[in-house]
Amino acid sequence: MRLILALLACSAATPALTEEVFPATLAGHAILPAFTMVTPPKDAPHDLWVSGKFTGNQRNEDPMTVEGDVGKAYGGHKTGISLPFIGQPVQGMSGLAMNRDEDGSWFALTDNGFGSKINSPDAMLFFHRMWPDFTSGRVERRETVFLRDPDHKVPFRIANEGTDSRYLTGADFDPESIQYLDGELWIGDEFGPFILRVARDGRVLSVHQTMLDGEALAGPDTPGVVVPDQPGTDFRVQRSGGYEGMALQSGTGLLWAMLEKPLLGGDGQSEGDFLRVITFDTATQDWTGDSFRFRLSEGATAIGDFNFIDNNRALVIERDNGEGDGSRACAEGASDQSACYPQPARVKNVVLVDTASRDADGFIRRIGHVNLLDIADPEGKALEGLKPVEGNFSFPFFTIEDVARVDDTHILVANDNNLPFSGGREIGKAADNEFILLSVPELLSAR
Known part of the structure; x- marks a missing residue:
């Protein structure tokens, strides 16, 4: 039976909204182990x-000597995996392309490495072709393609500027969203924020600075922005607030690029509890001049992915900053947080929107959503050891950053595990890269 969720007003000027909550049933579950590494290309710098x-306070060149943890705010739980790594971590997926490869595999993107520009100069940037096998419960990595700039298309100095191969790293870009069109990849970046056009072999073909209302958008990590530049005046994009989701609209070739966090106003504060969506034309390789708004629901702080399911309707992942099962939340004021979650997951939704239906202020209409913390599993599809002791299956990860339509009744969802800094499934263990197949016929047919 469908539930009706009354959403509270997000601001005094916004009337209360009603939004339908649709059921979700687990139809498949597959795992790419957290500790999955890939070998750099032979011509990569040593x-x-x-x-x-x-990733620490000082350089550490001794492999596997410092164990990762989830951070003090999340209980300081160790994750059982230590840095530095020999090789490059495949890590969590930060975006899925709507269009698949000829063999049916999914184009999936790994983000900037270890979470910031400063700590990721030795983290290579790449995308993959992934194949989740829901019969075996395993995820096959069929190909990894490393991003590089041999033709000097990047308009600023990169970390590997002086090398012949010019491989890109997490000190250059933070890739968070990906689309595949006519044999090329389009990648949304958080630092610029930029849009990158990339050849199938990983070569950068062009880099596009974001334009909104005739002005270039910048963030604190955009090349050229330095302290003491002022938030809201010298830059409007929040740190880690660039393109987390970038949907490709069928038939038009338009990229609908959605910022992860609200822009800053002239006072340096958030301009509101909504996210900007800015459209880019892949045919002209230029911004259209149009922009829209996506309203976050109460408790949500950011989005994770954005993909169309037809010409106008699209899926958006919205989330809070929590991780872990709410039934294991720490008691208020608990001093011992070793066996509980001080900030458990509360808001993890896949929202269906209609981009063709917008109000006078440009807000895209929300049709309804499924709750990723309340997934029915009547057939026991959850993999052994990952099933809840009681209640429905859930996906209680900090960053859930992948969603795409599979067919008329199913969607694919996956997490970014922020290796080795996130848990979520089990205290004391790094989160794996989990792919779940969800049966959501009512969501996908809603209008």
């Missing part, structure tokens, strides 16, 4: 053969 050397 520095890139060991990654994660700069």
Whole structure:
């Protein structure tokens, strides 16, 4: 039976909204283990053969000597995996392309490495072709393609500027969204924020700075922005607030690029509890001049992915900053948080929107959503050891950053596991890369 969720007003000027909550049933579950590494190309600089050397307070070149943890705010739980790594971590997926390859595999993107521009100069950037096998419960990585700039298309100095191969790293871009069109990849970046046009072999073909209302958008990590530049004046994009989702609209070739966090106003504060969506024309390789708004639901702080399911309707992942099962939440004021979650997952939704239906202020209409913390599993599809002790299956990860339509009744969802800094499934263990197949016929047919 469908539930009706009354959403509270997001601001005094916005009337209360009603939004339908649709059921979701687990139809498949597959895992790519957290500790999955890939070997750098033979022509990569020697520095890139060991990654994660700069994730602490000082350089550390001794592999596997410092165990990762989820951070003090999340209980400080260790994850059982230590830095630096020999090789490059495949890590969590930060975006799925709507269009698949000829063999049916999914184009999936790994993000900038270890979470920031400063700590990721030895983290290589790449995308993959992934094949989740829901019969075996395993995910096959069929190909990994490394991003590089041999033709000097990147308009600023990159970390590997002086090398012949010019492989890109997490000090250059933070790739978070990906689309595949006519044999090329389009990648949305968080630092610029930029849109990158990339050849199938990983070569950068062009880089496009974001334009909104005739002005270039910038963030604190955009090349050229330096302290003491002022938030809201010298830059409007929040740190880690660039393109988390970038949907490709069928038939038009338009990229609908959605910022992860609200823009900053002139006072340096958030302009509101909504996200900007800016459209880019892949045919002209230029911004259209149009922009729209996506309203976050109460408790949501960011989005994770954005993909069309037809000409106008699209799926958006919205989330809070929590991770872990709410039934294991720490008691208020608990001093011992070793066996509980101080900030459990509360809001993890896949929202269906109608981009063709917008109000006078440009807000895209929300049709309804499924709750990723309440997934029915009557056939026991959850993999052994990952089933809840009681209640429905859930996907309680900090960053859930992948959603795409599979067919008329199913969607694919996956997480970014922020290796080795996120847990979520089990205290004391790094989160795996989990892919779930969800049966959601009512959501996909809603209008």
